Amino acid sequence: MGPSTCTAVGSFGKEDIVISSGEEDQTPPPQEQRPPQQLRLLSEATLTVGEFTCQTEIMTEPPSLLRYHGKWEPASPLQQKNSSILPRSNPTTVSTRDNTFKKGSRVQKKRFPQSGSFNIGFNAHTSWKIHTASKVVDGCNDHLMEKVLVRKKNVPSGGGLQLGTKKITYTSADKLERIGFVKVLQKRMKGWGARDEGGRGLEPCDSPGCVHTGLITPPATLRGANSCAYGPVCNPHVPAPDSENLIVVPGWKNRQVLGAYIEHVQSVVARENKPVGAPIFVTREQLEYEVMIDHGAIRTRIHGPGWQRFLDEYAVRPGDMVYICLTRGDGRFFVEVEMGGIRQTPLPYIALNGLSLVHRELVDQCVYTRGIRLEFPEMRKMIRRAFTPLEDICCIFVHKMTGVDIRGGYMRLPKKAVDLIESKTGHMDNSGSILLHDDTGALVAASFKKANDGRLVIQGGFPKCVGQLELKENDLVVITFHRRGMDYLYIDIDAMLNLGAAHICLLFCVLRHGSDL
DNA sequence: GTCTAACGTTCCCGTTACGA
DNA sequence: TCGTAACGGGAACGTTAGAC
Numbered sequence: 001m002g003p004s005t006c007t008a009v010g011s012f013g014k015e016d017i018v019i020s021s022g023e024e025d026q027t028p029p030p031q032e033q034r035p036p037q038q039l040r041l042l043s044e045a046t047l048t049v050g051e052f053t054c055q056t057e058i059m060t061e062p063p064s065l066l067r068y069h070g071k072w073e074p075a076s077p078l079q080q081k082n083s084s085i086l087p088r089s090n091p092t093t094v095s096t097r098d099n100t101f102k103k104g105s106r107v108q109k110k111r112f113p114q115s116g117s118f119n120i121g122f123n124a125h126t127s128w129k130i131h132t133a134s135k136v137v138d139g140c141n142d143h144l145m146e147k148v149l150v151r152k153k154n155v156p157s158g159g160g161l162q163l164g165t166k167k168i169t170y171t172s173a174d175k176l177e178r179i180g181f182v183k184v185l186q187k188r189m190k191g192w193g194a195r196d197e198g199g200r201g202l203e204p205c206d207s208p209g210c211v212h213t214g215l216i217t218p219p220a221t222l223r224g225a226n227s228c229a230y231g232p233v234c235n236p237h238v239p240a241p242d243s244e245n246l247i248v249v250p251g252w253k254n255r256q257v258l259g260a261y262i263e264h265v266q267s268v269v270a271r272e273n274k275p276v277g278a279p280i281f282v283t284r285e286q287l288e289y290e291v292m293i294d295h296g297a298i299r300t301r302i303h304g305p306g307w308q309r310f311l312d313e314y315a316v317r318p319g320d321m322v323y324i325c326l327t328r329g330d331g332r333f334f335v336e337v338e339m340g341g342i343r344q345t346p347l348p349y350i351a352l353n354g355l356s357l358v359h360r361e362l363v364d365q366c367v368y369t370r371g372i373r374l375e376f377p378e379m380r381k382m383i384r385r386a387f388t389p390l391e392d393i394c395c396i397f398v399h400k401m402t403g404v405d406i407r408g409g410y411m412r413l414p415k416k417a418v419d420l421i422e423s424k425t426g427h428m429d430n431s432g433s434i435l436l437h438d439d440t441g442a443l444v445a446a447s448f449k450k451a452n453d454g455r456l457v458i459q460g461g462f463p464k465c466v467g468q469l470e471l472k473e474n475d476l477v478v479i480t481f482h483r484r485g486m487d488y489l490y491i492d493i494d495a496m497l498n499l500g501a502a503h504i505c506l507l508f509c510v511l512r513h514g515s516d517l
Numbered sequence: 518g519t520c521t522a523a524c525g526t527t528c529c530c531g532t533t534a535c536g537a
Numbered sequence: 538t539c540g541t542a543a544c545g546g547g548a549a550c551g552t553t554a555g556a557c
Binding site: 412414415416455 | 548549550551
């Protein structure tokens, strides 16, 4: 049985999926009956009551470019990428795509373009800035946000996402990004490109045959034949529902797949008079979502909390393709989401499901270097490796190996990681011996010491370990620090360079309090 | 070859200036 | 007056050069 495809159209005020044959037979439930999607996301992240108020904003410029305005030495990522626009010699003005920087004056910042594509992203063209009405405390144990307001820069109120007054524990945009929250908003913001300010809804585009207030799309085979400035193509022969925000499964053939299942279920209920479980959507990551399917004569609608959770966790946005396949005939549908031909994985924080609060806190406190962002598979792998039953884990450190780590013969652990370890294990000596222990049982004697800048330098036998593990520059490693007893601190290094391969496990035994090996 | 220290770059965050 | 945007200093971290 072939898969059904559906295209998410519009924005996310409504999250049902509707399979239509072209006539209205069901009225979508009113939007206000559902809780705001973002609040569900916040609750998914185990957010608790806090004390402070802050505002989160999305900015449209490279943050470092703004920050370094007025400095004439190359300093920002943009300068590294495109040094020609910021010459070393004393320029008077520097222009970028959206800004003009003039020496000795404030930046004249352009607003969002009135037309054309929105350049909204969270890597190079946006930043997060958190304003607080109280002290900003760096650390996810401290409650910070009471109110999160996300809106476009220079757009009046109503032009963004009002997340309400949910209080959360994450204290920085960095934390939000790591749990995937930013990814959701990033995709939502792209949807705003069509919906724009104030939630006015889509304006009809001028593409041939497109009436973009109509939201039913033709089958996937026709995609591209009738492209629309808003992304998905539109079927002008289908009347528009009353809401502009729908996600639609196109094509009557697709309805047959789900319809056959629904009819099967209904026949079982009628014949055996016994309850039948709701259909379940299963993803490649083995995540399951119990959905509700209303099958009418003309239209089939997929909805329910499970469906909404699926949209949340995979951050489905307008224009994404959702493939649905009834693989076993047992009510379990295999579903997949594609965006631009790329299969989507769940948001990273979904990997935290099932963890205890203590372990969640450890993941939240994880120290990252060099801008590392773990996706769902990496996050899940990291969690599986980190929380072994061996020792009491006290710190997780995710690191991308540098050239010095590989060739320099030592590794420096950032001060942030050292502080976190000491906060849980007590003060460490300034120097000492360690035992490097991989999962094959090989042992290498090494040493550690504290550098003047607070970093912990692991040296001595460290190059030998690098050679044994065949680590290379830019390999991703997860280092977990375990506490055992009062005298020993174990450091467990897990190379994540190949997610499919067997784990390479290295156990550092850091001998503390001046003990001998 | 190993280790140290200095330097450069980036990021964070409080303060300040500007405009509505 | 208040909200927004930019500035500037300091901290963190990666790189590199030099000493041993």
